[in-house]
Amino acid sequence: MFSINREYVDRKTYDERIKTYQSIEYLQNPSGCSYAICIQSVLDTIALVLYFKEHGASVMLVRADTPLQTVMRLAEKAGCRIVIYDEIDQFHLIAEGEVSLSREAPSLLQFSSGTTGEPKLIERTWQSIDLEISSYNEAIQLDKAEVPIVLSSVTHSYGLLCGVLAAFQRGAEPIIVTAANPKLTLSVIRQLPAHIVYGVPAQLRMLDEMTGKRTLFHRLMTSGMPIPPGVFDELRQRTAFMMQQYGCSEAGCISISSQMDSHLDLGFALNHYQVTAGTDIEHPGEIVVRQSETIIHTADLGYMTTAGGLRYVSRMDDVINVSGLKVFPLEVEQIILQMPGVAESVVFRGIHPVMGEQVLCHVVADSQLTPDMIREWCIQQLPTYQVPAHISCVNNIPKSPTGKISRTQLEKEVTFR
CATH class of the missing domain: 3.40.50.12780 (ANL, N-terminal domain)
Structure with a gap:
C-alpha cells in the first residue's frame, strides 16, 4: 500500500499489524461480535477488516470524518457492540440492552447511501x-x-x-x-x-x-x-x-x-x-x-x-412524468452538457401544484450564459416535453462524499410560488 508518507506496505505488513491486535483486550476473541470502525488510519482500517473477516466477526465501516455521536447511533442501529473511534486504542461500548440484532453469519455491514430515502442496513456475509x-x-x-x-x-x-x-x-x-x-x-x-x-x-x-x-x-x-x-x-x-x-x-x-x-x-x-x-x-x-x-x-x-x-x-x-410522457434526466443532462460553457448539469423533478410534474435543472456554467440561453439551446435540441420548465445557474451542485447527487434532496428544496 502507498500512503501519504510514501511508504509501501505489502500483505506481510498487514499480517504483522494484525498480530498486535491480540494484545488489545477488546479485540481478543472477536468471533461472533459486531464492531463499528471509524478511525483515521487507513492501514489499521484495512488490517482490522482482514482480522475480523478471518476471525468470524462482523464489521461496519464509517468515514473517518463522521462525528462520534453519529457513529454511535449508526452502530446501535446496526447492532454493533463495540465502536472503535479515531484511533485503534480508543473504543466505546454500546450497552447490552441497546444491542438487539443477532446475525446468522459474520458479515460486512453497510448503510445504503440514502440518496433516494432513509438509509437502510445492508448485511453481506463474508462468504x-x-x-x-x-x-x-x-x-x-x-x-x-x-x-x-x-x-x-x-x-x-x-x-x-x-x-x-x-x-x-x-x-x-x-x-x-x-x-x-x-x-x-x-x-x-x-x-x-x-x-x-x-x-x-x-x-x-x-x-x-x-x-x-x-x-x-x-x-x-x-x-x-x-x-x-x-x-x-x-x-x-x-x-x-x-x-x-x-x-x-x-x-x-x-x-x-x-x-x-x-x-x-x-x-x-x-x-x-x-x-x-x-x-x-x-x-x-x-x-x-x-x-x-x-x-x-x-x-x-x-x-x-x-x-x-x-x-x-x-x-x-428519477424518471419524470410530464403529462404522461417519460423524461429520463440523463438524456436531458447530456444535451445540456454539450452546450459550450456548461461545466455541470443536474436535471430533477419538480411538482407544480397545478401543472403536476415538471423538468427542472441546475447548471454550473460560464458567467456569460443565462438560463434563457440554456433553455433556448434545449428547445433546439430536445422534444418540447423534455425541455426544462425552469433552469437555475448555480455556483456548485451539492454532492455526497462519494460524488453522488441526490435528486430527491433537490426536489425537496424546490418551492413553487
Whole structure:
C-alpha cells in the first residue's frame, strides 16, 4: 500500500499489524461480535477488516470524518457492540440492552447511501463477498503486475472490495492514496506505467486536468455514478482502457465494462449473477439481479444489448412524468452538457401544484450564459416535453462524499410560488 508518507506496505505488513491486535483486550476473541470502525488510519482500517473477516466477526465501516455521536447511533442501529473511534486504542461500548440484532453469519455491514430515502442496513456475509471477489477477478482479468491505485474511500465497497481485497487475492499490492492531493497521485501513476486507477468521475476528471491533458493512463476505472459524456470522451482519449463497473449495496459489483464504448456502458455481468433488464433504449426495464434463490431489485432502469451487455438509463425514482410522457434526466443532462460553457448539469423533478410534474435543472456554467440561453439551446435540441420548465445557474451542485447527487434532496428544496 502507498500512503501519504510514501511508504509501501505489502500483505506481510498487514499480517504483522494484525498480530498486535491480540494484545488489545477488546479485540481478543472477536468471533461472533459486531464492531463499528471509524478511525483515521487507513492501514489499521484495512488490517482490522482482514482480522475480523478471518476471525468470524462482523464489521461496519464509517468515514473517518463522521462525528462520534453519529457513529454511535449508526452502530446501535446496526447492532454493533463495540465502536472503535479515531484511533485503534480508543473504543466505546454500546450497552447490552441497546444491542438487539443477532446475525446468522459474520458479515460486512453497510448503510445504503440514502440518496433516494432513509438509509437502510445492508448485511453481506463474508462468504458472499469471497464469491464476489473471485468472480470479479475472473471478469477483470488483471495481471498481478498491474497495480491498483485506489482513490476511492476504503470505507465503501468499491474501494475496499474491488480496489484492495480483490488485489490481495490475485497477489497484487494496492496503493491507497490517503490525501486529496492530485499531484501526489500523479507522481505515483507516473512511476507505475502498469496501473489501474479506481476513482469516481470527479476524481478522474481532476486527475486529467492536473496533467494538462498530457498524461496517458493505462487503465481508468469509474463507478458510483454515471460518468458525464464529455468527461468520458476526454478520458477515453488518454487511457488504453476506459473501464466502468456497476453495482449496488445489496449485491456489490454486478458487472464490468473492460473497454467502454459509451458513457452508459456497464459491460457484462459477473459469472455468479444473472441480470435482466429492458430490451432496448426505447423499452428500458428495471435491472434485476438473481443468484440462486436471491433476487435483488436495483431500482435502476437499463437494457440489454444484442451481445448481452448492460446499458444504464436512469434511476426509476428519477424518471419524470410530464403529462404522461417519460423524461429520463440523463438524456436531458447530456444535451445540456454539450452546450459550450456548461461545466455541470443536474436535471430533477419538480411538482407544480397545478401543472403536476415538471423538468427542472441546475447548471454550473460560464458567467456569460443565462438560463434563457440554456433553455433556448434545449428547445433546439430536445422534444418540447423534455425541455426544462425552469433552469437555475448555480455556483456548485451539492454532492455526497462519494460524488453522488441526490435528486430527491433537490426536489425537496424546490418551492413553487
